[in-house]
């Protein structure tokens with residue numbers, strides 16, 4: 001790909017502030033469409049870590065779910081808070097946060113439909129409205145981190161609100177995937193970009209305003225970010241694509257999932 005193609009495809013430098021701001025406006029504008037497209041796969045009251053379909057009921061990455069009862073759990077970049085709702089349905093004291101009012105409105109509608117009222121709080125993950133050391137476990141399934149230029153600010157905030165020894169688990173697109181086209185077919189199996197090219201995937205409108213930005217970090221970048229925030233990395237989980245999952249989600253698909261990793265889940269301790 002030449003630089004013109006990359007620009008058209010959207011890999012381009014954008015001002016950090018504009019990229020971070022787009023994280024809210026894009027999700028506000030696309031909340032309904034996103035839930036319509038992925039709602040069936042995610043469920044309204046289910047905890048899914050990513051397109052492979054790994055569910056917390058099986059993975060127990062937050063620890064045994066029963067052990068969370070009586071502890072304070074925080075969901076970051078919750079979207080419609082399907083994960084938080086699943087925990088609440090098991091008696092866990094959880095609060096779900098997201099920067100997008102429209103995603104939280106989708107969550108409020110799900111609260112009404114399911115009869116499970118998980119508390120919803122609007123907050124940027126880089127400025128959490130919670131006291132220091134007030135949370136036992138924090139998590140995010142593909143929330144916030146991919147959409148901010150400064151992921152370290154998210155980890156630092158999470159480290160601040162976590163009690164010493166508390167757990168922080170977050171899933172993101174597997175960094176290796178960024179070297180491949182976002183194509184669920186065999187065309188998505190040939191690397192066309194450098195894994196080391198950190199330019200975000202960004203979309204701009206006709207006036208040049210950044211409307212969407214998604215940030216690539218290598219595995220090492222993620223490790224350095226959590227360590228710089230004072231956290232300890234305990235595990236890195238790379239879910240395999242199960243034969244039972246025939247779902248295509250954007251560039252994720254069974255064709256690619258059997259060959260390439262799609263999701264990385266970082267398990268950290270404060």
Ligand SMILES: C[S@@+](CC[C@H](N)C(=O)[O-])C[C@H]1O[C@@H](n2cnc3c(N)ncnc32)[C@H](O)[C@@H]1O
Nearest residue numbers: 023027077078079099100124125141143144147
């Ligand atoms: C892919 S969704 C993940 C939510 C949910 N787990 C799901 O799978 O639908 C990404 C979420 O991150 C949120 N987000 C983006 N930037 C954020 C930020 N700076 N702080 C908090 N949430 C943010 C978006 O509003 C969106 O709801």
